[in-house]
Amino acid sequence: MARMVTTRHKVISTVAAWLVGFLIFFPILWMVLASFKTELEAFAIPPSFLFFHWTTENYVTVQERSDYLHHALNSIIIAGGSTLIAMLIAIPAAWSMAFSPTKRTKDVLLWMLSTKMMPPVGVLVPIYLIYRNLGLLDTRTGLVFILCLGNLPIVIWMLFTYFKEIPKDILEAARMDGATIGRELIYVLTPMAVPGLASTLLLNLILAWNEAFWTLNLSTLEAAPLTVFIASYSSPEGLFWAKLSAASTLAIAPILVLGWFSQRQLVRGLTFGAVK
Amino acid sequence: MATQQTQLLARTLLTPAVALLFIWMIVPLALTIYFATLHYNLLDPGSESFVGLENFRYFLTDPAFLASLQNTLVLVGSVLAITILLGVPLALLLDQQVVGLSIVRLMVIAPFFVMPTVSALVWKNLLMHPVSGLFAWIAHLFGLPAIDWFNDAPLFSVILIISWQWLPFATLILLTALQSLDEEQKEAAEMDGASALSAFIYITLPHLARPITVVILIETIFLLTVFAEIFVTTGGGPGLQTTNIAFLIYSQALIQYDVGSASAGGLVAVVLANIVAFFLVRIVGRNLEA
Structure with missing residues (x-):
């Protein structure tokens, strides 16, 4: 019973x-289906769900007409560059706070977190003007820099929570055996930290790839990543649905795959360890 | 000696991050405060002059400000309500024994990874278009009139799209919390003859209180400054119906080039966000000690 x-x-x-x-x-599935339809079918009522004339023509047109690869490359450089630089700055900082904490470590961490709380729109004006004066508007360098700073607090926090879980006894044992800090770092710490490093890297790649405030406001064409490229489809209504869908599918596919791998870390990274 | 050396090294390693974040926080904010006290329009260069709090008076008494503040609050409140009221039952469902759970979870989490401009445009065109959208066709099947979403209910349309993006986030966090709930506690309640409902009210819900708070705070921080979804769908319109604070500031800064007023608005946004941040930082801080 x-x-x-x-x-x-x-x-x-x-x-x-x-x-x-x-x-x-469903909306994602529907978009992927539409990307394989002709423009006429994508717009047709009643809609056809599976039995339409499947075509990959949209994917070809998107590249030919609008240089999709150029924007994809921008996305890769901006997301990858900002994440890598953020990691380079964050690893030493998180390492130091996790293994040599002082009385002020907690305050420093919370202060870093609070910088992430600042709404970007609050500093849009000065950043825009500074960028205009420095000639950084619509440059990849400018976007790499701003996304790196924007995500730095999250990167440090995530790394900190991972590093803190590495048992300190092991480090002490290594020190007793006469390991220098450099050796300690390479042979003891690194292997234990790799999973944490990997998931931090992944989550921040995703966040940077999808960032759509600074990219929309600070780039137009040359440095425009995929977020901005897709936004350019907002004006001509109707006729470009299949192409919009093809471009969108290409834009989200890699991140969807990465995202699915990192769903556990997502919770940890975005709640700053408040929910595990 | 060794510890002193370590301490010094630790501090050296920490410095670049602290310095960068400090500059990142202080310089733009100081400039925003400075600009907010100026009459400064990019279309009228050279006319900068100190006007004190005039911009704040202008921004805060602008009817557009009240409208956009209201829109911001309605948007944040609705999305929070939708994502949590749907997120709790959804998380409970995914916490059950489900065949193929990992695939279901992938499908549920997917919208969170879609870039904002894509989700907004796909919803607007493929789903919500009054003539050729899928919703219009479904309404037609049931003999209902099609809804012209972005004209008849523009703010609600934006809310719908954003809720779809954030529901996975709420669900995933609540699910993670549920999975850390002690099985034994649930079994004990069951053995004591507690009904599923009272077990939910007295055991599960209190356990979810903290993750729900965290979801509310984090979503609020992001939702206060929703931008891309409005930018690509309605452009703040029709009229001011979907203009939130973030979009208002953007349009004053980069469309009207009114640096002074936009800066004043920016500071209002900072204050709003800080009220929320205050509580979030306290919760996270408490957790840090545990």
């Missing part, structure tokens, strides 16, 4: 979960 109830329970929750999951995922 009890077993019957459990099985029924399982069937019901499975069906419900799949249904809800499908509904939530």
Whole structure:
């Protein structure tokens, strides 16, 4: 009897979960389908779900007409560059706070967190003017720099929570054996820190890839990453749905894959360790 | 000796990050405060003059400010309500025994990884278009009139899109919290004959209180400055109906080139965000000690 109830329970929750999951995922699926339709079919009523003339023509046109690869490359450079630089600055800082904490470490951490709370729009005006005067508007350097600063607090926080979990006894043991700090870093700390480093890197790549405030405001064409490129589809209504879908599918596909790998770290990184 | 050396090294390693973040926080903010006291329009160069608090008076008494403040609050409040009221049951559902749970979880989490400009445009065109959108076709199937979403209910349309983006975030955090709930506690309640409902009210809900607070605070921080979704769908319109504080500041700065007024607005946004940040930092800080 009890077993019957459990099985029924399982069937019901499975069906419900799949249904809800499908509904939530549907807009993405619908977009991917539209990217394989002709413009006419993408716009057609009633819509065709699977039985349409599948074509990859949109993907070709998107590249030919609007130089998709140029913007994809911008995205890669901006997201990758800002994440790497942020990591280079954050690793020593997080290492130092996790392994040689002082009385003020907690305050420093919370202060870093509070810089992330500043709404970007609050400093839009000065940043825009500074960038204009320095000739950094619509440059990849400018965007790398600003996204790096924007994500730095999250990177430091994530690394800190990972580093703190590395048992200190091991480091002490290494020190007793006469390991220098350099050796300690390379042979003891690094192997234990790699998983944390990898997930921090991943999450911040995703955040930087999808960043759509600074990229929209500080770049127009030359340095425009995919967020801005997609936004350019907002004006001509209707006729470009299939191409919009193709460009969008290409823009989100790599990040969707990375994101799925990093869902656990997402919680940790975005809640600053408040929920584990 | 060794410890002193270590301390020095630790401080050296920390300095670049602290210095950069300090500059990043102080310089633009100081400039914003400075600009906010100036009459400064980029279209009228050379006319900068000190006007004291005039910009604040102008910004705060501008009818557009009240409208955008209201829109901001409605937007933040609605998205919070939707994502939590749907997120809790969804997290509970995903915490059950579900065949193929990992795939379901992938589907649920996916919208969070879609860049804002993509989700906004896909919803606006493919789903919500009054003639050729999927919603219009579904309404037609049920014999209902199609809704012209962005004309008849522009703010609600934006809220819908943003809720779709943030529901995965709320669900994922609540699910993580649920999974850390002690199984034994639940079983004990079951053995004591507690109904599923009372177990939910007395055990699960109190356990979720903290993650829900965290979701509220973090979402609020991001939602206060929603920008891209409005930028690509409505451009703040029709009229001011979807203009939030962030978009108002943007349009004053980069469309009207009114640096002074936009800066004053920026400071208002900073104050708003700080009220929320104050509570979030306290919660995180408490956790840091535990």
